[in-house]
Amino acid sequence: MSKSGSTRVKVAHSYISEKVTNIPPSGIRRFFDLISSMEGVISLGVGEPDFVTPWHIREAAIYSFEKGYTMYTSNQGLPQLRQELAKYLESCYGLSYNPDSELLITVGVSEGLDLALRAILNPGDEVIMPDPCYVAYPATASLAGGVPVLVPTTEEHDFKITAEDIERRITQRTKAILIGYPANPTGAVMAKKELTQIAELAQQYDLLVISDEVYDQLVYGIEHTCFASLPEMRDRTILLNGFSKAYAMTGWRIGYAAGSHEIIEAMTKIHQYTMLCAPIMGQMAAIEALKKGSSEVQAMVREYDRRRRVMVKGLRDIGLSCFEPKGAFYAFPSVKATGLTSEEFAEKLLTEEKVAVVPGCAFGQYGEGYVRCCYATSLPEIEEALKRMGRFIDKHR
Amino acid sequence: MKQIFESLEKDARLTSEQISTMTGIPAAEVEKTIKKAEKDRAILRYKTVIDWAKLGEEQVWALVEVKVVPQRDVGFDAIAERIYRFPQARSVYLASGTYDLAILVAGKTMQEVAVFVSEKLAPLETVEGTVTHFILKKYKEDGEILQGGEGIKRLPITP
Structure with a gap:
């Protein structure tokens, strides 16, 4: 029988870290x-x-199981998937990324966001983001040691964030702007002109832009502008996207990050220690989705x-x-x-x-x-x- | 305009107002477009996909392959026409391959289908031969999965 409990003095404390408690x-x-x-x-x-998920994508995953694809993949993800992705980004947005060094396959956009913020933030660094925004944005920034700085967006302005409002919140500690358009929860979409103003701001103040574009294909009567495709923005943008929404693949947990070699390398470093790689069956399915899923x-x-x-x-x-x-x-x-x-x-x-x-x-x-x-x-x-x-x-x- | 027909093809009971809401096309224009399509026979009929087996009604279906001799000037059309006028022939297709016409025949009993094939179809002058395949089970019809399906398995609230 254990004697513990009677001899140890109970102290009112929590095992949970302050960082987590405060979220x-x-x-x-x-x-x-x-x-x-x-x-x-x-x-x-x-x-x-x-x-x-469309049947041909599921069927491709089943086939990959039958062929014995049950192992780890390289940290960055299957080379074939990265190559297909590079082709896709080129044809969709005219963006060219080196599949060997500028693309990383993540476990959903959620992991991509976490990696991006952890890769770039020093304690106390500020990240500017819209309010309201996806529930994970402020929490992930805080967990990464950063400080979320929220910019109000309103119905009167169609819940769009403006360069002007961002600029007023830029300080010495501002490291990045985090946006996600088309937006969850509002459904707002930003026009190219409005995004360009943010891009100019990022250049002027030497800021990074993390752009979560997981809903990029779900736009109605308006064209989506990929932030990284704006002039001079490719290397300043961490583009996050995934297969969940467009291909109805939420449970597969496959996303990706595209950016400069320096940033992708830093993100991969965290990814290799914390996640190792995205699940292979999801990656196999994603290849099929990119090749034949557009209709x-x-x-x-x-x-x-x-x-x-x-x-x-x-x-x-x-x-x-x-x-x-x-x-x-x-x-x-x-x-x-x-x-x-x-x-x-x-x-x-x-x-x-x-x-x-x-x-x-x-x-x-x-x-x-x-x-x-x-x-x-x-x-x-x-x-x-x-x-x-x-x-x-x-x-x- | 294509959106109007896409919506109707999914659900024939939609009203012009509902289609107007879904497509952003004014209701009057939707109405006009549908009327015209009906007149041009681009819309042939509005029907319902029913799983009769579930209602306890027995139906026997057979896929009948028919080999025919094409005729001068009219090719396969004349014989196809003679066949499709029988109400038992529910679908009639000209097909490539080892036979010429593919016919879906429906009846209340196997006997009824057999009688149709042997007494009406096979004796037609230009019919050289028939092969009858009785349908044992329907899995999917007109794009609808009859049994099972997949159902939605997602959680009611997700971020």
């Missing part, structure tokens, strides 16, 4: 627990496609566009103001008219009408007053959700 938990988690206990919920709370992507984009229009019109018809999202698969309506906070709105909507949305405050202070509605859900479900939301709004107006 707020993701606001999305609590809703997840709530929903799990309910039935008949229509969820607009997801952040992934409702399509299953499915186009079909999915057309389908998202139909749903987007139904969602936005439906939200406006039930009396919520909603700016027109031009990318990703989210609408971000204002719920201020109800007088409820975004969290109250989401919670009541879930318990009263069984529709799940994500409160905007989960994405930052300036997301308050909004909710994120994902339209990567079947049209009949979107229509039913809108009907229920309409009933809810009538009751709470």
Whole structure:
């Protein structure tokens, strides 16, 4: 029998590091627990496609298993995948990256973001990013020892970040600007001209730009501008992207980073010690996706566009103001008219009408007053959700 | 315009207003385009994909390969026409390969299909021979997976 407990003095302390303790938990988690206990919920709370990965991509992965591809790959990822990726970036955006030294295959964009920030930040370095933004941006920057500096973006300006607002927040400690357009949670897309102004700022103040472009293919009636393709920006940009959204491959966890040799080498250093390599089956699937996946992507984009229009019109018809999202698969309506906070709105909507949305405050202070509605859900479900939301709004107006 | 038909092909019950919302094309124009397509027989009919087996209705299907002698001036068209007028012939195709016409035949019983083939199809003057394959199980029809399917396995809330 152990004697411990009786002899050791209990001290009120935590085993958890201060860094982790200080990071707020993701606001999305609590809703997840709530929903799990309910039935008949229509969820607009997801952040992934409702399509299953196209069959030929899955089939290619199965074939690779049969052939015995079950090993580690090189730290940077399968050479064939990097070559295909280099070709793809060249044909899509006219960008030329050396597949041997300027591309790194990561475990989703999430890992790419973590590596990028850890590779460039010294303790206290500041990273400027929009608010609201994807939940991981500020947390990942803090975990990397940096300080997230949030720039408010508003519905009046279509949730776009402006060079002017960024410039006002640049200090001696500013190291990088982190942007993600098309944006989660707002669906905002930046025009080339607006991005160019940010690029000029980056040059003027010698800043890096981390550009998360995981939704690059999901744009509607507007062309996506790859940040790295702007003049003089290739070596100043860490381009992050992946296969999750465009090819409906979220669970495969395959992303990539493209940038200058110096930065990719630094990121690879961390990657080789922490992750070793991205899973090989996902990499094999990604090769197939790049080689033969474009027609499915186009079909999915057309389908998202139909749903987007139904969602936005439906939200406006039930009396919520909603700016027109031009990318990703989210609408971000204002719920201020109800007088409820975004969290109250989401919670009541879930318990009263069984529709799940994500409160905007989960994405930052300036997301308050909004909710994120994902339209990567079947049209009949979107229509039913809108009907229920309409009933809810009538009751709470 | 293609978007209008793509939407309708997925769900024939969509109204012009709904299609207008989905495509951004004004409802009146959607209406006009559909009317014209109906008139031009670009839209032939609106139908429903039904899994009759699930409703307890038995149906027997057979794929019948037919070898025929093409005729002067009309080729395969005249014989194809004679065949497709039978309501039992649900689809009729001219195919390349070892036979000429591929016909999907439906009936209530195996007997009914067999009688159709032996008494109506095979005796036609230019028909040289038939091979009948009874369909044992339907997995997928017109792009729809009949049983199983995949269902959505994603979690209800994700970042």
